[in-house]
Amino acid sequence: MHPGRMNGFYANGRERSQRVIENFDILSAVCIELNSHQDSSSVFKHIVDSAPLFEGIDSAGIYVLDNSSGEFILGYHTGLPGDFAESHSSFKRGSGLHEMLHCNETVYPCPSEGSSFTYEGSAQVFIKGLFPLMRSQAALTVMFIASSEPGALPQEIPRIMDIMLTMAEAALSRIDLESSARRSEMQHSLLLEGVRDPVYALGDNLEIKYCNEAFRQLVCFEEERIEKAAFSEVAGLELTNIMREKFDEALDPDNAFSYSEFEYRERIFNTFVSRTPDGLFVLMNDITEAEQTRKKLNFRERFESLLITISTDFIKMRGSALNLGINDALLNIGVSIEVDRAYLFQFSDAMKIINNTHEWCATNVQPQIDNQQVLKTDDYPWLMNRLTRHSAFQILSIPDLPSWAEAERELFESRDIQSVLVVPIVHGNSLIGYLGLDSVNHERYWSEDIIDLLRVVGDAIGNALVRNRMEKKLIEMYRRAEKEAQINAVLLREVNHRVKNNLSEIIGILYAQRRYASDNNDHDEFVQSLIGRIRGLATVHDMLSSSGWNPLELTRLVRRIINSAIANAPGGKKLKASISKTSIRVNPNQAHALALILNELVRNSLKHALTGRESLKIKVRMRKRRAGRIRLIYSDNGPGYPEEVLEHDRKNLGLDLIQNLTIKNLQGELTLQNDGGASAKIVFRRTRAEDKDESK
């Protein structure tokens, strides 16, 4: 019972005022307490429990509409007699109270026929008023206040109930909002924890409001409580320095976010920093794997493009262009694969020798091409064993080479390398060389992809090298054939010229012989001398054509002419020729003239010196003289020249020919004298061509 209540009514105005004040004090206390409730049921309970504190109210309760059944169900209640609560636990549609409850309006005071709403049991319950709660909610909730006595309640009660229920609604809304916020935060947390990349939210002072497990792992933060910690403390100096600029950018009023890519702890992050109303939100997207894959794809694409270029270019390349092309290919391979040295070795001399023919070196890496020449393959059995298998191989660490590869170890160590990749170059079934890649600064493993691609480069280089070699051979053969054809054409022209000259000379001999024969009518001698002279011409023509119209050895020429003339001498006579040896060579024109002169001299000796004698000795002496002159002395041991011949009084064809051939053809001098027989001295000049040929 309310303390101010006496027999249901206040005696006067002062008491009423006092009562009102008390009721509002109670209301104030009830409302303050409402703020402390954290769930709706306790709010409902609180207002229901608080209602009887006001004067005139003995009991209160809440009916809630069950939408499925359409009935109002009694919820919280206080002060009700137990049988009322049981008998009025629900109101079905059609009952008077149901209709009033359902109108969702304040009903106060309840109609006079409120008795019909009273429970007439052991204790009477008079419903004084109905107050809807949570009008905006889907479930209709109505609070009732009741008294055990009939009659009106104090006049401020409806106002108090309105205020209390409004405050209750406010508390319920607050609880609802808090509940939503908590739910949202939980969902947010769950969502962010599911993110694989580091995510964190920072407050205004760059303190961590939230971070996921990935971020914790990234910064190796082991303490359980990370929230509220300063970002710099959690992230460490390196990441703080990286992120500071990005935070500043996102906090710039002109930007809403910053987006950047950076490397941290050997990972690549694509970082998105977004400004939020109360700080920053950061997502560090780890793109390390994606970047590596992209790099791999890029590398493969570039390398395949390089291969196509190399293969296509090599088809067109010849000679020095091919060398440039190989050097360019090595450079491109070296740069693409990021090695320290790329080079080509080629076999020669039936695979006995191997030479480093092309090389590319990275900056600050020592070239080795000059030190890797004329290497004997027998000295490198292990390397040759591997190469002859025609498959690529790599040596990750030079000291790991087997003991029988001592020479190879020395070879590789001399190049100061850590790892090496060797790709044999094979054409058909023949090994023609190998492509090598050196890693000087660190040990390195080359993937199968790279080896496969290099094998294709090796094939392209191999094809180009073999084709180039074959083309060189063909060009050489063609040039040789062309040169031979040119020589043959010149020889043919020379033969033609010589033959025409010889025919002219024969005609000349005939004319000359006819002129001298006018005094001598001996036909037989005419024919014999003609035959002898033409035979002399034939002999020297034979010698010159055999030598290809090159300079002839004088000794050989003299011996051949004299022996040929002696062979046709009359039988039964003893003839002996002594010819000195000399290294002198004479040109074809001189050889031709000398042959005709010697033929005439021998014919003269045989004709005149052998007359009345059984034997004859012929001597020919040849010597080089000063100023490039040659002296040839022909002599016999016969009776010598008649006086009139020496004094040029007597003319005959033989002497005339000797004289004119010496002067005209040899441009020399002739001296005839008797010195134990006939002696003819011929002096003529050597030409430069003979000197050159002699020096050969």
Add this chain to the structure above:
Amino acid sequence: MKVSKKRKVLIVEDDHLVSEMIRGMLEELGYEIAGEAEDGHEALGMIKEVKPDVVIMDIKMPRMSGIEASLLIQKHFPTPIVILSAYETEDLVKEASEAGVGAYVVKPPQPAELFRAIEIACGRFDDLLELTDVRRKYEQAKKTIDNLSKLLPVCPGCGEEKRDEDYARVLNMFLCSIPVDDIGKYLCCRCRSRTDK
């Protein structure tokens, strides 16, 4: 086959036996041998002395080739030249033609072939001499006409009579240049009749 006019021939040949052949053939054909030279150099010396009607020249010779000698002969002692060579390349024929050679015969020649070559070379040479003379006369006449045109006493531009000193000087120069033998052609009727008397 004998020549109607006995021409003097200079043989230029470094091979004695080939010289014998040429000599024999020329003598048979009725030519006179003016001399024999061993090469182009000797031929240049002899040609001034023996004044041949025709030269028979080999190409390949020591000291001076037949082509060089032909050029010099045509320049200093214009004479018909017949080349006689065992070579017969197009280049050599062209070079010989450019050197003023009248005929080109390949060794060994038929006598009739050599005869035709000599006669054609001489005939063409005479034509050439005549042509040269005509040309010389033509040039001279052209020069005279040029000089006479300057002596026109009336200016064809204004129709006025020329009385200036320049005209008098040109006229005087022309009158001085008239050869004494030709002066009759330029006299007036009165002077001519006086001269005739």
